[in-house]
Amino acid sequence: MTKPAFWIAALAAAACSAACSPTLDWREFVPQGSEISVSFPCRPDRSARPVMIAGARTQMEMLACSAGDATFALAFVGVADPARIGATLAALRDSAVANVRGGEPRSAALQIKGMTPNELAGRLAVTGRLPDRAAVQEHAAFFTRGLRVYQATVIGAAPAPEAVETFIAGLKFPG
Numbered sequence: 001m002t003k004p005a006f007w008i009a010a011l012a013a014a015a016c017s018a019a020c021s022p023t024l025d026w027r028e029f030v031p032q033g034s035e036i037s038v039s040f041p042c043r044p045d046r047s048a049r050p051v052m053i054a055g056a057r058t059q060m061e062m063l064a065c066s067a068g069d070a071t072f073a074l075a076f077v078g079v080a081d082p083a084r085i086g087a088t089l090a091a092l093r094d095s096a097v098a099n100v101r102g103g104e105p106r107s108a109a110l111q112i113k114g115m116t117p118n119e120l121a122g123r124l125a126v127t128g129r130l131p132d133r134a135a136v137q138e139h140a141a142f143f144t145r146g147l148r149v150y151q152a153t154v155i156g157a158a159p160a161p162e163a164v165e166t167f168i169a170g171l172k173f174p175g
Contacts, residue, residue, distance in 0.1 A: 023068040024163055028170070031063055031074065036150065038074050039170025041163060042067035053077060053095075054087035070156030072167055079147050088149045089120040089142050096140050096153065100128030114173030116144045123168070139164045145173055 024041035031038070031046070042065035051060045056079070064073035075092075079085050097105055105126035115121065121143040130136050140153040152171055154164045 024166075025067070026166065026170070029063065030174075031061065031076070033061065034076055034148065035145065035173055036074070036076070037170075037172050037174055038063070038152070039167065040065055040072055041167070042072070044072070044074075051077070054084060054091040056080070056084060056088075068156075068160060068163055070154050070159040070163060072163075073153045073155075074150065074171075075153075076148055076150045079149055082147060085118065085144055085147070085149060086120050089118060089144065092149065092151045093120070093124065093140070093142050096124070096138060096151065097126050097128070100126060100130065100136050100138050100155070102126035102128030102138065110141050110143055110168075112141075112143055112171050112173070114145060114175070116146060118144050139168075141168050141171070143171075 026039050026041050028037055028039050029044060030036070040063070044063035044065040046063050048059055048061045050057060058077045058079070060075055060077050062073055062075040064071060077088065079088050103126065105124040108123040110121055110123045123141045125137070125139050127137050135157060136155060137159060138153060138155045139159060140151060143150050152168060154167055
């Protein structure tokens, strides 16, 4: 086989291999202790830890995985006092931007069927830097249902817009 023919065959094989084994293998999860359903492109790991948010100590639960050069995460916390929900949403949003040393975020409305309406619920997109100074883009959604506050995030050097939209669109409250 000549060199050009070899490279054409190798590229065709690589393209077929990429098409036959998708990087993003979407599957639906319902986190234990939550009523939300979320689609992840990979099998998420679960973790929990106590955190201080908006001056209150609470337990944060998180599901996260990495696929397609991005990390996908869903975090949620319970809020004991309904009057603290707005402050918790604002604190999560501010923390998301600060964690990537981001500039001014681009904001957008968010509607998830079954979410509790809140004027601070919404989406953001921000460009920033990780602690190692690597450039990063973060896309996040912040919303509530009852006394639970959620943050869904996709972060990476350049997350595919289709993957971001699929992840956010996969958030739903059954029933």
